[in-house]
Amino acid sequence: MEELPDGSVLLVTWPTAADFASEAARQAQARALVHLRPELDFDTVLHTLRERSATLAPVEPHFHPDVAPLLSRTLDGFAISERQRKIAELNVWQPPEPEEWLPADAALPSDLEDPQSVLAHYGYLSERLVALLHSEVPSVLQETPESLTDADVYFWSEDFPKTRLREAIDEHAVPAVGAYLGEVLVRHLGGRWIPREKLEESQVLVGQRIWLPFVRARRYLQSRQSLLEHSLTQLYRVAERHRHGPPSSRR
Template sequence: MKVLELRGSNAEDSLRLTFVGAFEPKVALEDALEPFLQATERYSGGWMPEVVSGKRRRRYSRATFWNALEERRGERSTGSYFYRTHWPTLEMSLGLSFSPLAPELNIMATVQPLSFFAEAERCLQVMELLRAWASHYPVSHASAHSVADRGAADAPRFGRDMQTSIRDGFDKIYEVFWLNVFGPKLVETVGRERMLSTPAWRVEELPNGSVLLVTWPTIVDLASDEARQAQARAHVHLRPDLDYATVLRTLRERSAALAPVQPRFHPDVAPLLSRVVDGVAIHERQRKIAGFNAYQPPEPSEWRPADAALPPDVDDPEAAREHYGDLAEHLVALMHTKVPSVFEATPESLTDVDYQFWHEEFPRVFERRNIDAHAVPAIGAYLGEVLVSRLGGQWIPRRKLEEAQVLVGRRVWLPFVRAHHYMRSCQSLLDCSLTQLYRVAERHRS
C-alpha cells in the first residue's frame, strides 16, 4: 500500500510530537491502550492515521491496529507505525516494552508540513491530544515542536554526548519547546509553585501531577520575536541559573538561521548544489544555501586549445576507444543500484553521480589506492563517454590515460585528469564536479 513519505528531513519543516510514558502492565493491553486510541482518533483531526503497519501495511481500523501489534510482538516489546495516503504527511510510531523491562509507552509523530498548523484550532487539538495522553499515562516528558528548531537546539542531546543523553534523558529543563508536558519528577525538581507560575500562554496542572505548558498560541509563529521572547521568559523562569539576555540571543540566532534564503547558485553547478542542499538537515539548510550562494567553483583547468591537442600515440585507436567504454562500464556497475540514471549517460546522470559520491563521502571513506586504481579511471572514462555521446565529442586516444583527450569544438578535454582532481577530497567533488565540466564544455563546443 502506497503512503505519503516525509520529503526528506529538509524540504519543509514539520511538527514533531514526542511522548515517553508508562502504562499499567497488570491490565489487558486492549484496556491499557484504549485512552491512546481514543485520544488519537478524537484530536488528530486532519492528520488522523489512515494506514497502520506491523509487518505489512493495512488501512487503519481498531482491528488492523491490533493485528499490527500482534505481528510485531516479541518477548519484551511490540509496536506499530502509522501513515497517511493524503496530505498532510504523517509518520508515527508507537513502541511498547514489557516485563522484565519497564512497561514503557513511547510515541513519536511527525506531521509535514508545519504550516498545516497555521490555524489556531489545529494547534488546540494538538494541545488536547498531548493533554489526554499525559492524563492517562504517567509521563516523564513530552513535547510538540518544530523539527527544524529541535535540530537547532541539538535535541535530544542538548550538547551532551549520545551515551549521556540516553542515560539521563530529559532530567532537567534543557529546553522549553512550544508545547511541553513536564512529569511529576521534573515538576518537583523545579518546584511545583514555580512551575505553575511560569509566564506562558497556557499552564495547566494535570490530575497525575504533570504540568502542561504552552509558550505561544500557534506553533507556526515560533520563530517570531514575540514568540521567542515568550519562550525565553518561560525558560529562565524554570531555570533561574540562566540569563534572559543570553537565552533570548540564542533563540534569535536560531530564528535567523531558519529564515528562508532564496537559492542563487552558480549556474554551472546549480543542479548539484540543489541536490546537496536537499540532503542537509533542515536546521542547517538555510545557512548552507547562503554559503552556496557565495560559492564560485574554480574554472576547469583540464583542457587545451584544439590546436594544442596531443596526437594519438596508440597502435589501434578503435581498440583504445573500446577500452574507454569498458572502463566507463565499471562505473555503471559500481553505481547502478543507487544511481539508476547512470545507464543513460546524460548530463543529469553526471549530477546524480556527483551527488552520490558526495553523499557517501567517497574520497574520505575508501582507500586511496583503490580510488586511484579503479574509481578514477572509471569516472574519467564515463565523463569522456558522456562528452562524446551528448556533445558530439571525439576521443583522441593516448597510451597514458591522463593524456587521453576528448575533442569538443575548439577545445580538447582531459577527463581522466578531471577525475583525478575530482577524487582528491570531498570538497573536490564540488570544486571539480563532473556537472560543471560538462556545462563548460557544452558552452564552448561551437
C-alpha cells in the first residue's frame, strides 16, 4: 500500500500486473474491495470480476480466409473489453458469396459506338476515388489488391455510408468505387472491360466469369455492415480463385 500525494492510496492486490485476471488475483481483489466497502457481498464481487476475466480471455482468430485481412484490421475499432468477444463472433461469421457475376457466355456485348471513350471515363472515375482517399489511404495510388483492403478498412472505420450524404454516395462514390474495383481486376487478374451505356451493366471479363463491379459498389456502400458483407477484398479474392477455373454456371 502506498499513499499518493493527493491523499489517495494505491493498494496493490497482486505482485504482477500481467496476472491481474488470474483466479487468485481476482480473489485478492474481491477481498480488498469488500474490506473497503463492507456493504458489498464477496461472492457477488468475485462473480463480477470473473466475468470480466472471461471477457478478456484471448480468442484465437480464425476468420473466413477471403476477408481475414479486412476483419483483422477492424478489431482496432473496438474497445479492449469488447475485442475478444468480437473475435469470437467474427470467427463464426461467413460473408455471403458474391452474386455480382455471370458465366462468360452470358456476357452482354458492348452497346457503344465509341467504347474507348467510355473506357477512358472508367479510368477517370477510378482516379476520383484515388483523389478522395489518397491522403488517408496512400496505397490507392497503386491500384493493388491490398489497396482494396485498405479502402475497405477506411470506409468501415469512417462509417462512410452513414456519415456522408446518400446523394453524394450514389452520385460520386459508387461510380468511383466500381471503376476502381474494375481497374484492379483488369490490372491484376488479366480482366477485360466490356463497357455498356448503363454503368451498372458494365462488365469485367476474368476467365470464365464476368463481374459487375458497379453493382458490387452499390451494394457495398449501403451500410457499415454491407461494407463487410460485400467487401471489395472478398470479391477480388473470389474472382482470383475462379480465374483459371472451369466454365461456371449460376445455381
